[in-house]
Amino acid sequence: MTRASDRMTTEPAPVSAPVLRERRWYPYLLIGPSMIMLVVVSLVPFLYAVYLSFHAAKFGRVTDFIGFDNYAALLADPRFWNSIGVAATFVVIAVPIEFMLGLTGALVLNQNVRGRSLLIPLLFMPTMMAPIVVGLLWKIMLAGSWGFLSYNVLERFDILPGTSVFASPDYALYALIFVDIWQWTPFMMLAFFAGLQALPLGPYRAAAVDGANPLQMFFHITLPLMTPLLAVIGLLRFIDAFKVFDTIYILTGGGPGISTETPSILANKMTFEFWNIGEASALAVLVWIAFFAFCSVFYQIAKKKLNAF
Template sequence: MSVISDTAVAPARERRRSGRGVWYPYLLIAPTMITLLLVSLVPFVYAIYLSFHKAKYGRVGDFIGFDNYAKLLADPQFWNSLKVAGLFVGIAVPIEFMIGLGGALILNSGVRGRSVLVPLLFIPTMMAPVVVGLLWKIMLAGSWGLISYNLLERFGWLGDQSIFASPDLALYALMFVDIWQWSPFMMLAFFAGLQALPLGPYRAAAVDGASTLRVFFKITLPMMVPLLAVIGLLRLIDAFKVFDTIFILTGGGPGVATQSPSVLAYKMTFEFWNIGEASALAVLVWAAFFVFCNVFYQIAKKKLNAF
C-alpha cells in the first residue's frame, strides 16, 4: 500500500518542485485571457478615456470632463435611439421567447419528423445578419419584392414604397425579421433544456393523475427557470445592441425611426467623426447594462434560484 502511495505522490511532488503544477493551468488559459485583454478590455478603457476628451475628426484634444456626456444627454437623437431599442426589445424578445418555448414543448412531445425539423430550424440562426438583411430587403422591396408584391400590395396593405421606407412600419418590419431569425434559436435552446429534465417527477405526476397544465406549471416550468432566465437575458442584451440587420435594411431610417444606439454610435463615429460623444454613448450603454445585469442576477438568484 505504501509503495502505491509513494508511486502516485512522486510525480505530483516532482511537478510541485519544478513549479509546473502551479503555473500549468495559467499557461493553458493565457492565450484566451491575452486575446480578451487586447480585443476587449484595452479598447473599452481607451473608449472611457476618449469620452472625457474632445475627440473629433480623428484627433484627441483636451480633457473636457463630462461635457460629452452632457451633450449626449441633451441630444434628442440619443433618447430616440433608446426608445427605438426599448420598443424593439420589449416587443421582439417576448414574442421570440413565447414562440421558442411553445415550439420546444411541441418538439418535446414527440412530433413526427423531428429529426428532419430540428436541423432545418438551425438555418435562420446560422445565417449571417448581413445575409439575413439582404434576403429580407429583397423579399420586402418596393413593388417587386416576393412578399411585398404577392401579399402586401395585392391585399392593399402597402403602396408602391417599401415597408422599410414607412416611418410607422419600418421598425415593426425589423422586429419581424429578428423574430424570424432568432425564434428558432430560442426554440432549440429550450428544447435541449426540456430533453435534459429528469423523468422521475413526471412519472410521479402521472401516477397521481396530474393534468398536463398542472405538470407544466408545477414541474416543467420551475425546473426550466434557470435556463429560461439565462437565455432570456442573453437574447435581451443581443437584441438591444442589434446593428447589422438595421444597418442593411434601413440604415436607421426613414429619418430616425429605426435608429438604435448602435446605429447612432456608428453615425457619430464614421459620419460626423464625433468620436468623444460616441465613446460617451458606448460607456453609458455599458454602464446601464452593467447595473441591469447585476440587478437581474440578484433577483434571479434569490427569487428564482436561477444561478
C-alpha cells in the same frame, strides 16, 4: 497477515513541492491564452473608448481633456433618447415574442414529432445565416411593389401600395422586429428544446402516478426545472437585441429619418459620418454602464428568487 511490503506498494507516493506548484498553476495556464486575447481584443479598446469619452475627439484628432462635457452633450441630445426609445421598443416587442414562440415550439418538438431529426436543421437555418444575408434577403422580399411579400400580400390588401414597408416611418420598425423574430425564434426554440431533453424523468413519473395532468406538470415541474436556462437565454437575447446593428444597417440604415435609429446605429453615424468620436465613445460607455447595472440586478434577483445561478 499483510506483509509490510504489500502495504508499502498500496500507499500513494508523496508529491514533491515542484509538482504541487505545477498543479496549482496548471488551470491558469489553460485559461491564460483566452484571458490574454480578451484583454487585447475587448478590455484595451474599451479603456481607450473611456479615455476618448473624456476628451475632445473630432475628425480623427484627440485634443483637450474636457471632463464630462461629451456625456452632458449626449444626455441633452434628443436624438440619443430617441435611439434609446427605438431600442427599448424593439426589445420589448421582439424578445417576449421570440421567448414564447421558442418555448412553445420546444414543447412541441419534445413530443416526439415525426421527422424531428430533419426538421431541427431546417428550423436552425435562419439563425445560421449571416445578418447581412438576412438583411439582403428581407430587403428583396419586402422591396417596393415587386418584392415577393410586397406584391403578394401588401399590394393585394392595399397596405402601403407603391412603396416599401422599410420606407414607412410608422411601419419600418415593426418590419425590423418581424425580421428579428424570424431570425432568432429558432435559436430560442432549439436552446429550450435542449433544456427539455436534459430534464430528469423521475419527477414526471412520480407526478403521473399521483394523477397530475400535463398542464400541472408544466407549471409545477417543467418551468421550475427550466428556470435557470430560461433566465440565461432570456438575458443573452435581451442584450443582443438591444445591440442589434447589422440587419437595421442593411434594411433601413436607421431611417426613414431616425425612426429606426438604435444606439448602435447612432454611434456608427457619430463616428463615421459626423466624426464626433468623443460623443460616440461616451454613448458606448453609457450603454455599457446601463447593461452592467441591469445585469448585476438581474443576477441578484435570479440568484435569490429563481435559483438560476
